[in-house]
Amino acid sequence: QSVLTQPPSVSAAPGQKVTISCSGGSSNIGSNYVSWYQQLPGTAPRLLIYDNNKRPSGIPDRFSGSKSGTSATLGISGLQTGDEADYYCGTWDSSLSGVVFGGGTKLTVL
């Protein structure tokens, strides 16, 4: 059971937009910044979003992040088949003195 809660799966058609939620509590999302990671099949994770809504260089602006209270959201617009992957949220938990991840969300582009 992950400390952060994500939907197990989401799906949408190519070109559409999808959002992935990440729900936590006051000791993690509520008091720290959230990052998001994409893991394509058989590969290492890759940073998509950090500090709630910032994109590293090389990440297209189709990917966006937001945070409100104890929840965060990853948005992906203009979906492409190459976006099919597992997506994870992560943050520091001040009560646990450690990092917590969501359980991951599998994105299917129909």
Next chain:
Amino acid sequence: EVQLLESGGGLVQPGGSLRLSCAASGFTFGYYAMTWVRQAPGKGLEWVSAIGGTGGRTYYADSVKGRFTISRDNSRNTLYLEMTSLRAEDTAKYYCSRDGYSNYWYVDYWGQGALVTVSS
């Protein structure tokens, strides 16, 4: 170019020990905190341990506390994870990763991972 290369994975019997290494290049290693994250087969990401840039601060997940030890040698640009009393549930791919340069945690670079299998 930032590169992280893990080594030392393999098959070990329950109760055994193993040491993972992560050779870092392409950045000033001692400036960055580092993190180990693992992923059991078919499962999600699990944070294992982190260490500050100087090695003075270390953090562990409850699942490995007392059994795993994280360390670093900044003169060799290398991160380590010493794993003892290994259990079947420690079977996973272990990723070495670099923490972002921020007041808040995130990882900006990941290695390709080292597979650890605990089985008799």
